[in-house]
Amino acid sequence: MTLLSVENLVTSFKTSAGEVRAVDGVSIAVERGQTLGIVGESGCGKSVLSLSIMQLLAHPGRVVEGKVLLEGRNLLDLSARQMRAVRGREIAMIFQEPMTSLNPVHSIGYQITEAMRAHEPSLSAAELRNRAVAVLDRVRIPSAARRFDEYPHQLSGGMRQRVMIAMALACKPKLLIADEPTTALDVTVQAQILELLRELQAENGMGIILITHDLGVIAEMADRVSVMYAGRVVERSSSAELFDDPQHPYTLGLLGSIPRVDEEKDRLTAIEGAVPPPFAWPPGCRFAPRCPFSIEACTQAPPALREVAPDHAAACLEAPL
Amino acid sequence: MSATASAGPVTAPRRPSAFRMLMKDTGAAIALVFVVLIVLAAVFAPWLAPKDPYETDLMSIMSPPSADYWFGTDGQGRDIFARTLYGLQVTLFMGLTSLIIGGVLGALVGFLAAYYKRLDGLLMRFMDILLSFPAILFGLALAAIFGPGLTSVIIALSIATIPLMARIVRGAAVVVMGLDYIEAARAVGMTDKRIMLRHLAPNCLSPIFVFATLRLGQVILLGSALSFLGLGAQPPVAELGAMASQGRNFLFIAPHISVVPSIAIFAVVLAFNVLGDALRDALDPRLRI
Numbered sequence: 001m002t003l004l005s006v007e008n009l010v011t012s013f014k015t016s017a018g019e020v021r022a023v024d025g026v027s028i029a030v031e032r033g034q035t036l037g038i039v040g041e042s043g044c045g046k047s048v049l050s051l052s053i054m055q056l057l058a059h060p061g062r063v064v065e066g067k068v069l070l071e072g073r074n075l076l077d078l079s080a081r082q083m084r085a086v087r088g089r090e091i092a093m094i095f096q097e098p099m100t101s102l103n104p105v106h107s108i109g110y111q112i113t114e115a116m117r118a119h120e121p122s123l124s125a126a127e128l129r130n131r132a133v134a135v136l137d138r139v140r141i142p143s144a145a146r147r148f149d150e151y152p153h154q155l156s157g158g159m160r161q162r163v164m165i166a167m168a169l170a171c172k173p174k175l176l177i178a179d180e181p182t183t184a185l186d187v188t189v190q191a192q193i194l195e196l197l198r199e200l201q202a203e204n205g206m207g208i209i210l211i212t213h214d215l216g217v218i219a220e221m222a223d224r225v226s227v228m229y230a231g232r233v234v235e236r237s238s239s240a241e242l243f244d245d246p247q248h249p250y251t252l253g254l255l256g257s258i259p260r261v262d263e264e265k266d267r268l269t270a271i272e273g274a275v276p277p278p279f280a281w282p283p284g285c286r287f288a289p290r291c292p293f294s295i296e297a298c299t300q301a302p303p304a305l306r307e308v309a310p311d312h313a314a315a316c317l318e319a320p321l
Numbered sequence: 322m323s324a325t326a327s328a329g330p331v332t333a334p335r336r337p338s339a340f341r342m343l344m345k346d347t348g349a350a351i352a353l354v355f356v357v358l359i360v361l362a363a364v365f366a367p368w369l370a371p372k373d374p375y376e377t378d379l380m381s382i383m384s385p386p387s388a389d390y391w392f393g394t395d396g397q398g399r400d401i402f403a404r405t406l407y408g409l410q411v412t413l414f415m416g417l418t419s420l421i422i423g424g425v426l427g428a429l430v431g432f433l434a435a436y437y438k439r440l441d442g443l444l445m446r447f448m449d450i451l452l453s454f455p456a457i458l459f460g461l462a463l464a465a466i467f468g469p470g471l472t473s474v475i476i477a478l479s480i481a482t483i484p485l486m487a488r489i490v491r492g493a494a495v496v497v498m499g500l501d502y503i504e505a506a507r508a509v510g511m512t513d514k515r516i517m518l519r520h521l522a523p524n525c526l527s528p529i530f531v532f533a534t535l536r537l538g539q540v541i542l543l544g545s546a547l548s549f550l551g552l553g554a555q556p557p558v559a560e561l562g563a564m565a566s567q568g569r570n571f572l573f574i575a576p577h578i579s580v581v582p583s584i585a586i587f588a589v590v591l592a593f594n595v596l597g598d599a600l601r602d603a604l605d606p607r608l609r610i
Contacts, residue, residue: 088509115509
C-alpha cells in the first residue's frame with residue numbers, strides 16, 4: 001500500500017479579498033523508503049500543502065476537498081486527538097529555519113524528550129534521557145550525552161538542524177516532511193544534512209517528502225518529483241526523467257535558470273514575469289501569461305495533468321514538448 | 322579518554338545574567354535593596370515595632386517625632402513608626418494579592434487570546450470594556466456591594482489589573498506564536514495545554530515580570546487612594562492610605578501624621594517603578610551588550 005497518498009487536495013483561505021485556493025486540486029504519492037521532491041517557487045503552495053497534510057493550518061486556512069490517505073486511512077476524518085497521535089509519531093516534520101525552530105528557553109535534550117513524552121507518557125526520565133541521547137547520536141551529533149543539556153544558542157545552524165531532525169525522528173515516524181530543510185544552511189552543511197537524511201532513510205525505510213525550490217537538492221535526493229506552480233502540480237515524473245526530458249514549459253524555465261559549469265552561456269534565462277498572486281490566477285493555464293509556448297486554448301480552461309510518456313505526466317496542452 | 326573530555330565542545334559564551342545586568346544600574350541596585358528592606362520590614366513588623374500599633378497613649382496625642390516615638394504619634398496617641406511598619410504589611414499584602422489574582426487571570430486571558438485566534442476578538446474586546454472603567458469606580462461599586470474593606474479593594478484592583486496584563490501577555494504571546502518552534506511543537510503532536518505551558522508561557526516571562534513590578538507600584542498607589550477615600554481598610558487597621566487620611570484634619574498642627582505614611586507610600590511606589598524600569602532594560606536582549 002502506498003505510504004501516503006494525497007488525492008485532489010484543495011486548501012482554501014477565506015480572506016477579505018475573497019476565497020484563495022492556495023492548494024488547488026493537488027495529488028501526490030510517496031512510497032516507503034522513497035523520497036518525493038516537491039519543487040516550486042515561493043508562493044506556489046508547497047508549504048501550505050505540507051501543513052495541510054499535517055493539519056497544522058492556521059486560521060483561516062482550511063482543507064475543503066480531497067483526501068490525505070496515510071496507509072489507506074484518511075487523516076482528514078480524524079478527530080483532533082487522533083490527529084495529535086499521528087503528528088510526530090507517524091508523520092514528522094522539519095522546518096526551514098533551524099535558528100527559530102528550537103525553543104530558546106529549553107535545553108535541546110528537554111525538547112527531544114518532550115517529543116517522546118507526547119506519545120509515550122509512561123517512559124521514565126532516565127529512559128527518556130537514554131533514548132534522546134541515542135537519537136542525538138544517530139543524527140551524528142558528537143558527544144551527544146554532553147550536548148543533551150545545552151541550549152539552542154550554544155549550537156551552530158547545522159547542529160540545530162540535526163537536533164530538529166533528532167526531534168522529528170524521536171518517535172520513529174513512517175514519513176518525514178522536510179520543508180526546505182537546507183535553505184538556511186551554508187552549502188557544505190547543506191550537503192552533510194542531505195547525506196544524513198539519506199542515511200537515516202536507508203536505516204529505517206521512512207518515506208520523505210522534500211519540499212524545496214532548489215533543483216540541485218532534488219537532483220541529489222529525490223526519487224520522484226512533483227513540480228508545483230500556482231497551487232497545482234504541473235509536472236510529475238521520476239527525478240532522472242525530469243532532468244533529462246522536462247515536459248512542462250515551467251519546468252523547462254526552471255532548469256534554464258540554473259547556472260551550469262559544463263555549458264557556455266552568457267546569461268541565465270529567467271522566466272518572464274512573476275508568479276501571479278492567488279487571488280488573481282488566470283482562468284486557464286496559470287502559467288500561460290509567462291509561457292513562451294502558450295496558444296489561444298491555454299487561456300480557456302486549465303489543462304489536466306496527463307501522461308505524456310510512461311510514468312511522466314505534465315499539465316500542458318503543448319506537451320510533449 | 323581524558324584528552325577528548327578536556328577538549329570539550331565549542332560553546333558560545335554565556336550571556337550576562339539579568340541579575341548582573343540589573344546590578345550594573347546603580348539606581349536599580351538601590352531600588353532593589355530598598356524593596357528587599359521594605360519587604361523584610363513588613364514581614365517582621367511584629368518583631369521590629371517598638372510598640373503596639375493599636376495601643377493609644379492619651380497623654381501624648383499628636384506628639385512630633387522624638388526619641389520615644391520615632392515618627393511621632395497620631396490623633397489617638399498611637400505610635401506612627403509601629404503603625405507604618407504594620408501599614409507596610411497591609412499595603413504590600415493588598416498590592417501583592419490583587420496583583421497575583423489579576424495578573425494570573427489576565428495572563429490566562431492573554432495566552433488564550435493569542436493561542437486561539439477565534440477567541441481573540443471576543444476576549445480582547447471584553448478586556449477593552451473592562452479597561453474603560455477606572456479602578457476607583459470598581460472600588461466604589463464593590464464597596465457598595467460588599468461594604469468598604471480590604472476585600473473590596475483587592476477585588477477591585479484585581480479586576481482593574483486583568484485587562485492590562487491580558488494586553489501585555491497577548492502582545493508578547495502573539496509574537497511567540499509566530500515563531501517556528503511553536504509550529505514544531507505542534508508537529509510533534511503536543512497538546513495545546515502543554516504547548517501553552519511549556520513553550521508559549523516561558524518565552525513571555527520577561528514582559529510579564531516587568532509589567533508586574535511596575536503594576537505593583539500602581540496597585541499600591543491605587544489601593545492607598547481607595548483607603549484614603551474610606552473605601553478600603555477601615556479604622557483602626559493600620560494601612561498607609563487610611564493613616565494619611567486620618568491625619569488630614571491635623572495637617573497644619575501635626576503634619577507628620579499624614580506626611581509619614583505619605584512618604585512611605587511614595588518611597589514604596591518609587592522603588593517598584595525604578596525596579597520595573599531597570600528590569601525592563603535588563604531583560605530586553607536587544608539592550609544587552
